[in-house]
Amino acid sequence: MTEAKALALSKKSGTSSSGKNALNTEKANEITKVLTFLIGEQVYGIEIPYIIEIIGVPTITQVPCYEIPSFIKGIINVRSKVVPIVNVRACFGKPEIDYNERTCTIIVAHEGVSVGLIVDEVLDVSSVTERHLARTPELNQVNNNKFIDYILEMNDGVKLVLDVQKLIFDHDLAY
């Protein structure tokens, strides 16, 4: 039963990697859970299995190398691990704002590579069921943001779930 749902999800989101992660869920009608956060007015989400932790904005050490794009802010120390930091606003081509007390760093990891994502504000965790999945067969044509994996239509609004794989490995998709 769960597998069928996951299949439905992966069909809708094209060749996404999220389908596999969605398999590990217990509740029959829940496909996955996403952590939601704000960039400007828009709600985005990242599937829970990718998330390592959420911290504030630590001291960032810039890496002075002209090849590094400006959305990569530098490196931070997370318990003796050196983690690169990406400003999601800059990555999506939105104007950067000053960090405030609500600014958070979400540390995600995929295939052994971890990255800290700076977001405006972390909201909560939403449980995703099949009926939330928006029917957007040609996602990339309706939305210019290539990092979006699939879209959720929930009671409290539309949430764009990000493809962490692309976020970490496809630097060229950034603005």
Add this chain to the structure above:
Amino acid sequence: MANIDPGMAAMLDAYLFESSTLLEQLDEILLRTEEAATFTEDDINEIFRIMHTIKGSSAMMGFESLQQLSHKGEDMFFLIRENSIEDTSFIYDLVFRMSDLFKEEIDLIQGEEYNPTDFSDIIKQLEEGAERLAGKVSGAPEPVAAVAAPAAAVASAAVVDSDSITVIVHFEPGIEMENLRAFLLLNKIMEETEVSDSFPKDVDSDPSTAAEIANNGFRVTFKAEDRESVVKLLEVSLNIDNYEFIENPGDLAAANAAAVSPAVETPTAQSSAPTPAKSTAAVSPPPANAANAGAPHAAPAKQSIISVNLAKLDQLHDIVGEIITTESMVISNPELEGLQLESFHKAARDLRKLTDELQDTVMSIRMVPLSGPFSKMNRIVRDMKKALGKDVELIIEGESTEVDKSIVDNLNDPLMHLVRNCMDHGIETTSEERVALGKPEKAFIKLAAVNASGEVVITISDDGKGIDHDRVLDKAERLGLLMKPRGDYSEREAQNLITMPGFSTNEEVTEYSGRGVGMDVVKQNIEKCGGTILVESKIGAGTVFTIKIPLTLAIIDGMEIEVGGTIFTIPISMIRQSFKVTEDQIIRDTQRGEMIMIRGECYPIMRLHEKFNIMSEVTNFEDGILILVETENKSVCLFSDKLIGEQQVVVKPFPAYFSRYNIKGAGLSGCTIMGDGSIALIIDVTNLIEN
């Protein structure tokens, strides 16, 4: 590793590790015994044990092909052990090949998809080898065979199989260069069939065999079933007067006995030497060639040693790094300021002492002796000696010098390339050539390692031809590798051109070296582990490659400096001095270049805040500080805001996320976490100032 039982996967690592260790031991024993020309009882038992263990564990892991292969190997040594066979010279190539196939197979198993290799060829050869051994054992008591064919048995490695046949070829009288004609003929026959023996030996390298061939003919033994194709070949070959086949082994033996020449007598004497020879052969533990007769020579491998996964050591190392960082966070916690804490500080001092000790111990665990990569060279020299027909001795010194495991792993390939280069291009082609130059007949290649103040210096030297810097320059010019006018190159600079990418002085590509990537890769590998390589050579006298590598990658002595709020670490080893300057000491040229004169020498100044594009309030030379750094080729003064202090730092590479960006090219080699939890960037001085 698709076809491995998941339950077994956990044991696979242990299996692979154990088998490769055992195979290396096997190689060592074989090399030693081959040199000593005899097996001691201990050797045989040890080899037997190795084969047996590999057989058992391969069977357990379900690698059937490996099990069969080791079984055959075991069979052969069983025969040697049970019958104390003396003359075993012919088995070495066979066993070495088996060991190589084993290693290849083990590499394959580690790969993505593993399909067992078909070992039937080598198994057949091993069976034949075993039969040959068995044949000897049973044949020995028969007086007729023993008397009639002693020379044959030894010189021709006893080819008495009924399914082989021997042909004696006589060339046209007075044709001259019989030996080379015979060599060419032999090669042609080898294309047609499997040649098990030929006489005289060494026709390609020993001109004196020409007379022997002219008088008695050239004898080749091959598989009887291929007789027709060989006849065809002989019919169309030029300059052959006549040929005759001998099918009866007895005739062969007689023919052999009749033709005994000095060349065959030596092995005869050796094989018939009585048992005492066994005890005189020094049993030396690898890789040190010191005599150690009587002691069990598995000693190097059999200390009270356990093997640990390197990943666990890395983890341990990380944790120790964290403890040290956390410790300074606790001890110099701002909340403790102004408090009277006598016993706290005493306890803190004790803690620091212990953590220092802990760190040293963890570092020492990661240190491994260079004997591993060094002794591998024995095998390479042995194989190439045979293939190239050069008489070379490999001298190893200082193999107990220890370096970090990660560095040793990076050293294997460069060492192999260099030794192969020495063998292939360095040493003169023939010993006659050497004698003509007044050098000893036997060439040497020396591998030496010494520990010199935080660095390990490895030298690979030979007494061969040396590098002709004119030829190097010619070639570099042709390839467009010269960076300045030809005349400006010193001899030494010219020689070091051979480490440029795409350079190889040898015009032809050989099996062993000279693909034109060798020296380039050597340099890259050595630079990868923070080392340098220098070539020094004298034409006619030999070549010395000097490799300098750091003891460990993980911890360096660094000078912390600040540039506009960012902390950088410069390795102390690169710093000559640091000093304050006044504005009037600065020399400016017309292109806004800034320089400073120190003790009569002029050094360019590099403003780090400009280089790294960092906003800094300190732009006036008088407010900041200059640090003179130096590499092999260049010295530059770096301008920074201020010095913070000297500290031992744990080097961390940049996260994999950055791998697509050339950070090293920007002059940064890694980063380190400081006592207060902030990150400092480590400056790669060589890349910073030379590019």
